[in-house]
Amino acid sequence: xxxxxxxxxxxxxxxxxxxxxxxxxxxxxxxxxxxxxxxxxxxxxxxxxxxxxxxxxxxxxxxxxxxxxxxxxxxxxxxxxxxxxxxxxxxxxxxxxxxxxxxxxxxxxxxxxxxxxxxxxxxxxxxxxxxxxxxxxxxxxxxxxxxxxxxxxxxxxxxxxxxxxxxxxxxxxxxxxxxxxxxxxxxxxxxxxxxxxxxxxxxxxxxxxxxxxxxxxxxxxxxxxxxxxxxxxxxxxxxxxxxxxxxxxxxxxxxxxxxxxxxxxxxxxxxxxxxxxxxxxxxxxxxxxxxxxxxxxxxxxxxxxxxxxxxxxxxxxxxxxxxxxxxxxxxxxxxxxxxxxxxxxxxxxxxxxxxxxxxxxxxxxxxxxxxxxxxxxxxxxxxxxxxxxxxxxxxxxxxxxxxxxxxxxxxxxxxxxxxxxxxxxxxxxxxxxxxxxxxxxxxxxxxxxxxxxxxxxxxxxxxxxxxxxxxxxxxxxxxxxxxxxxxxxxxxxxxxxxxxxxxxxxxxxxxxxxxxxxxxxxxxxxxxxxxxxxxxxxxxxxxxxxxxxxxxxxxxxxxxxxxxxxxxxxxxxxxxxxx
Amino acid sequence: xxxxxxxxxxxxxxxxxxxxxxxxxxxxxxxxxxxxxxxxxxxxxxxxxxxxxxxxxxxxxxxxxxxxxxxxxxxxxxxxxxxxxxxxxxxxxxxxxxxxxxxxxxxxxxxxxxxxxxxxxxxxxxxxxxxxxxxxxxxxxxxxxxxxxxxxxxxxxxxxxxxxxxxxxxxxxxxxxxxxxxxxxxxxxxxxxxxxxxxxxxxxxxxxxxxxxxxxxxxxxxxxxxxxxxxxxxxxxxxxxxxxxxxxxxxxxxxxxxxxxxxxxxxxxxxxxxxxxxxxxxxxxxxxxxxxxxxxxxxxxxxxxxxxxxxxxxxxxxxxxxxxxxxxxxxxxxxxxxxxxxxxxxxxxxxxxxxxxxxxxxxxxxxx
Numbered sequence: 012x013x014x015x016x017x018x019x020x021x022x023x024x025x026x027x028x029x030x031x032x033x034x035x036x037x038x039x040x041x042x043x044x045x046x047x048x049x050x051x052x053x054x055x056x057x058x059x060x061x062x063x064x065x066x067x068x069x070x071x072x073x074x075x076x077x078x079x080x081x082x083x084x085x086x087x088x089x090x091x092x093x094x095x096x097x098x099x100x101x102x103x104x105x106x107x108x109x110x111x112x113x114x115x116x117x118x119x120x121x122x123x124x125x126x127x128x129x130x131x132x133x134x135x136x137x138x139x140x141x142x143x144x145x146x147x148x149x150x151x152x153x154x155x156x157x158x159x160x161x162x163x164x165x166x167x168x169x170x171x172x173x174x175x176x177x178x179x180x181x182x183x184x185x186x187x188x189x190x191x192x193x194x195x196x197x198x199x200x201x202x203x204x205x206x207x208x209x210x211x212x213x214x215x216x217x218x219x220x221x222x223x224x225x226x227x228x229x230x231x232x233x234x235x236x237x238x239x240x241x242x243x244x245x246x247x248x249x250x251x252x253x254x255x256x257x258x259x260x261x262x263x264x265x266x267x268x269x270x271x272x273x274x275x276x277x278x279x280x281x282x283x284x285x286x287x288x289x290x291x292x293x294x295x296x297x298x299x300x301x302x303x304x305x306x307x308x309x310x311x312x313x314x315x316x317x318x319x320x321x322x323x324x325x326x327x328x329x330x331x332x333x334x335x336x337x338x339x340x341x342x343x344x345x346x347x348x349x350x351x352x353x354x355x356x357x358x359x360x361x362x363x364x365x366x367x368x369x370x371x372x373x374x375x376x377x378x379x380x381x382x383x384x385x386x387x388x389x390x391x392x393x394x395x396x397x398x399x400x401x402x403x404x405x406x407x408x409x410x411x412x413x414x415x416x417x418x419x420x421x422x423x424x425x426x427x428x429x430x431x432x433x434x435x436x437x438x439x440x441x442x443x444x445x446x447x448x449x450x451x452x453x454x455x456x457x458x459x460x461x462x463x464x465x466x467x468x469x470x471x472x473x474x475x476x477x478x479x480x481x482x483x484x485x486x487x488x489x490x491x492x493x494x495x496x497x498x499x500x501x502x503x504x505x506x507x508x509x510x511x512x513x514x515x516x517x518x519x520x521x522x523x524x525x526x527x528x529x530x531x532x533x534x535x536x537x538x539x540x541x542x543x544x545x546x547x548x549x550x551x552x553x554x555x556x557x558x559x560x561x562x563x564x565x566x567x568x569x570x571x572x573x574x575x576x577x578x579x580x581x582x583x584x585x586x587x588x589x590x
Numbered sequence: 591x592x593x594x595x596x597x598x599x600x601x602x603x604x605x606x607x608x609x610x611x612x613x614x615x616x617x618x619x620x621x622x623x624x625x626x627x628x629x630x631x632x633x634x635x636x637x638x639x640x641x642x643x644x645x646x647x648x649x650x651x652x653x654x655x656x657x658x659x660x661x662x663x664x665x666x667x668x669x670x671x672x673x674x675x676x677x678x679x680x681x682x683x684x685x686x687x688x689x690x691x692x693x694x695x696x697x698x699x700x701x702x703x704x705x706x707x708x709x710x711x712x713x714x715x716x717x718x719x720x721x722x723x724x725x726x727x728x729x730x731x732x733x734x735x736x737x738x739x740x741x742x743x744x745x746x747x748x749x750x751x752x753x754x755x756x757x758x759x760x761x762x763x764x765x766x767x768x769x770x771x772x773x774x775x776x777x778x779x780x781x782x783x784x785x786x787x788x789x790x791x792x793x794x795x796x797x798x799x800x801x802x803x804x805x806x807x808x809x810x811x812x813x814x815x816x817x818x819x820x821x822x823x824x825x826x827x828x829x830x831x832x833x834x835x836x837x838x839x840x841x842x843x844x845x846x847x848x849x850x851x852x853x854x855x856x857x858x859x860x861x862x863x864x865x866x867x868x869x870x871x872x873x874x875x876x877x878x879x880x881x882x883x884x885x886x887x888x889x890x891x892x893x894x895x896x897x898x899x900x901x902x903x904x905x906x907x908x909x910x911x912x913x914x915x916x917x918x919x920x921x922x923x924x925x926x927x928x929x930x931x932x933x934x935x936x937x938x939x940x941x942x943x944x945x946x947x948x949x950x951x952x953x954x955x956x957x958x
Contacts, residue, residue: 021668479682482649485669486676487696487747501686584685584727 023490024394031388031395031402038385038405040443041459042412045424046273049416052266052423066267079246080271086163086247087232090170094227095220097171098178101320104313106186107212109305116317121176123324125563126331127520128173129540130556132240133549134327135160135169137334140241142341144330150341161243169237172327174230175320178223185219186212189301218290225283226410229276233413235523236537240544248272249523252415256527262423269416280411328560335554350554359534364558367536370453371518378458378465378514382406383507386469387499391481392491403470410463414523421456422527448530460524461517465510472506473499504577512570516563600625600783601646601751606655608641615641617807619655626781628774630794633804634830639787642804643753646785648672660750675744679756681736683728683743689735690715690724693742700747714742717776734765741773745782752777754786758793770797791831795819803827825954828872835878835922837871838956848953851916855892856948870954875909875925877950881943882934892946896922898938910936912944
């Protein structure tokens, strides 16, 4: 009847399906499957015999261990409250007031993102510790003041430093979405400032507010660096896992505590995800951004508040740098670079530092490629919808997986040369075990540890790119990969650079994900900070921290410079008036 | 069904259905498109017109049915293997490529030498009148110019079929009417079979050779613009193409009389009106005559006494909204040319008599 064209099968769609399945396998093996041996371990003893719930019962019956769980919750709740409160006021000042020197406050507020939580803790020691500047009244020049740093107080201060910028980022972007017209309408109806705040401002940022609550909760509940350094005898889950695994080689109990750490995080994550599902923007595309009016009282209060926060951030950073330059604190306060030799304790000199830099570069390169490509496949195509939804879910999960848990599960998964199939006498070779003991596993752990934030930002950018570009290409017979290279990547370049720099900076400062994983022949700097601090060589730890912060800042500067050039080049596409 | 001698069915849409889960978007669509024809799919939003266009392009897959293009069964062919060009409502121009690069995008992927690409791109730029703008990025072009780049890009591979998805709706009124003519001219010059989706009846009527009126997933009527206007077969088409008053009443088939409330209207003899007694009377506002006020109206046929509720000035005509005293909520639209309006000095609140011209009255099956 009709000529049936014999080209119903499309090579491109086949290729696309293969790629989606391939990425699905990768994210499964990197995110979900490694958690299985961890679960199994928590139900086994250290000789791998299945013992049911015994570990969990032992845990509950051990008062010092259960105390850690309560401590972790206390830390998380207190930190979350203060971080979101400070973050909100700071964000409000940046977006909704005529704060003087706004640009300055904006730039430096995120400064503490480049300081590893470990280093923050070390900085706190030099300010509030036994020999600290404030405790000793600036080397005895004024009366001292002791805040009892080691323990709950120190952890809370350190965690707030760590979590506050995270809350700030979320809340600034939430508050930036505003509609001047709503406020004008409210004003014309004679609404009081409080009423406007309660009926317009708060409802508009409720999703951002909830999100920042959960992020701060997860971060502070699971953080290892700060409690390790200033925790003293105040034990939390994260330090318990470390002690069980590194101190007592008790992997089974380490795995059990990991479950106690993992479950609240996953719960928080799921509640937040469920909550965010209902998000529908109240602000339309046609909205007019809010323009704050001058208000001398509010602006001055905000200025004082923001200055105080910045002084603290800069104070902590300066004390780290200062401590690294002082010969023997507090006895010989002459300046020297001897702490930068790293010769005494770990004895590895600069090796850990360069290992970390290379690890961060690899993480930035491979992580960015992997995360962007994953987001692209999930976001831009139609085939295999269910699998793409699973990839999406898996990709958002790592934010709820604490670094230590990820590290522990990676050891248990990647050190197995083969898997035995349950109930069958059959072994399958584990190709990923080849990564074990190499730089590769550190890079992979970092890529996954920070995957969610990068994935969400890639997805957001890709969503903004017209989905019809792919359809136009199809109609013009251009295969999708050409459009990916020629259109999608150039349009996403600012985000790609941002993801790369985020990966680099976070890999530089992270400790939790890699502390169980780093091979003896590849020492890394954040772990050597922990070791130097353990050995009492706090000055060298401060010096290493200084190097990390300066490197991160340097990379960030390169990023700012590059992205400015990129946006100058692309402004001709986006902003016609400038050309 | 052959439209005219020499033209043949270029595209045959056979029994196409589409459902998303339980909801039907398209139901058993049959449609033939002739070579060189300009066809419009017209309907309100949600009627399935865009889905039909996307199924023709392969961007969406039908649940049932077949598509034959130029004698080839393409029902399951992937988009990239189908022979068409498409212009989206958003144009979807690549923002990082200039006008020329956008147009050449599809050509560059073919194994054509650079000179040939250059030549063809320049020809296309000339065709749409944008020679001077070849180096401009989309953001530097006006809406109308962007639209033309999108059109040129869609035609670059010399497709046998051009698909336009609401191509003009993002433009302002003046540019829109200018581009209507241009697109039509290019289409006729190249004798390019074209299917355009639109919700704008003026656009459809002024551009299309034939219009397909769609309603809730099925075709309500197909015809030339004039046929649709003159002989709408459903009240939906009648009121969508132009304006039509629809009065619900009873039809006495034997005597050719329609009863509306207490009024009776004589209807022209028409064997097509075979339906039951409950039905709709349809009459266009321009087919109602105003008779200022008479004492003995009973003697005349098809007269209603009404009160003027609203008067809207629409340029050459006034549109009156009038109501019966016995049914105030039912608006009847009456168009009056300006001169008559002025000479009769009509005001809101006036009582007037209107006459429904017998030969212009249509009856429709009432589906209520």
